[in-house]
Amino acid sequence: MEFTPGLAVSRRLHDEVVGPALTPLRYASARVDSGSDVLGFDTARSMDHDWGPRLQVLVADRAAVPAARAAIDAALPETFHGIPTRPWADGGERIGVTVDAEADYLAGALALPDPRKPTTDDWLALPTQRLAEFTGGAVFHDDLGGLTAARAALRWYPGDVWRHVVAAQWTRIDQEEPFVGRCGEVGDDLGGRVVAARLARDLMRLFLLLERRWPPYAKWLGTAFARLPGAPHDRLAAALAADDWRERERHLVAAAAVAGERTNEVLGTAVDPTPRPFHDRPIMVVGGARFAAALVDGIADPALRGRPLTGAVDQWVDSTDVLSHVGRARAAARGLDGAGDGPNDR
Template sequence: MSDPKAHMTIPAPGKGLDIAREYWTEWGRSWLASRYADLLSNIGVGLFSGSDVLCADDALSRDHGWGPRFDVFRVDEDGISNESLQSEMRNAAPAEWSGVRNRFQFTPSIQVHTACEYFGSFFTNHRLPESLDDWVCCRNALANLESHLHYIRHGAVFYDPKGILGDIQAKLRNYPEDIWFLRMAQLCYDVAHYGEYNFCWRLAKRKDPIASEIAIGNFQHAVMALAIVMDHDYAPYWKWIHHVFQSCAIAGQLDAYLFEVSTTIEYERRATLVTSICKTLMKELVKRDIVPEDLDDGSGLPLFFQAQAYLTSRIGDSAIKALMR
């Protein structure tokens, strides 16, 4: 078993995930092998939260939930309870690794879970979805659920000999098609509501500074989330959405617009930028055959409201379709 003290003087790598992976590989795995060897073949180990999982961490990320940490996932609690195993591991764990101290006062560095219970807890009915009905109950929490789904899909897996974590990641890799249409319809509504309609048609003309900032922030979030979701991915927590958005296929066409609309205070210029963002995003939806080229029905409604209606019409399941506001 590795001597934890031998690593305390090594300069910390630039990213927390490097430290976390090493913490498991060189200490956690060795400790389990010496105490509960039979568990090693029946667990998965990784991380599914935190900026480090998204490789978005920096020096400011290190005040909590960063560095020497990992989560253990089990099929069941056979042999020893999760609570007992977690307590033993925390008590035995070195307080410092690679020059970084654990931050127990914020996020425990080692957590032990039953896999299906942990990942199922993000859903309203507290279980992993088996059918569309299991998604229906999440209708009011879909935006919050989506960030967890992003972390599940992109989580860092350190050890998974039986595929406990890999199977769950595969199961939740994408929205079912009807939920995908629903989520895009919701985001099209937000693009229209905060951008095309309320900002361009009302707030920019009223020159209302506070409402304008609220509208622009929600509009930008909806645009980036829609870009991510139409790539068949999940949009993460708002603080990291731009970090993830930059990897989207359409990011190169939109990022300069999004940056300028954040930094200019001139209302007419902002309205022009919002319109340009909407036109660019709509062209991409048409290019991908998500909405038709002749979408405009001549009603005069903002196009993204019309896109919302069209995408809702593409939902096959009546219960899912009824979820659209």
């Protein structure tokens, strides 16, 4: 079967089948749930599971769900352009069309009290993968308005939150910058490679944040990064390929210097990005903490300016089982906010 991007298949399903079936009703129809097709990263390989003509249909309230579901079930063929439209009989991954009340869907998809008016706490509790999916994808019809309003409200961080998140990302980089050299000095090549890979990942996420792109999870991080013009793709690839720790370090600090220049350009900091020795050691760093401090200085909200630089939930949580579940991510963020700062908590 010839490959057609999943979003195009879903649009056809709406235009040819679901839209006409729902003509008398007020509804929204979109593809904003999980999946590589939502991010525009699907390929022919994606067709082997959890892929196909999929739609999220939203109606005004729970009372309208049965009628919409019945209309869709009556109109939905078993296959659409040769692709199954319903959940697999053997309990495999669900494809097809879901129908929910608008408020119920938004609550489940985002776990926010009001997705049209996210607070600072809301922003920091939302994984960027979920934000990428929800604000990406496509809306094919919406005469309810809530879905479109929520997507517009969540398009990108407010200025202060953006600065905080970027400062947190620079802090992560600062905390491990000298470790490639230190591992190299003691002959720990494997450890140095692991640190280099972690720094490369953090720099990739930093560049995406600077360009106002939601960093996706690991499978698609490199694909998203490769689409950024001007990012030091070759430097990071060379760092990971290097067999000598000095060469590894050289490429990493060069990439970090580019990130520093871009931070100055985008967020108005004025920090010298020139690499420098780490204290008196023969180890080179850019000094990410300097960028973090400059970014925090530009935050107007005193409460946010005083927060620890842990950033958004996916900057300090690395569990797929948490980050793929917005309720768990929000609970984790609440737990961090509730942590004490006494002598036993440091």
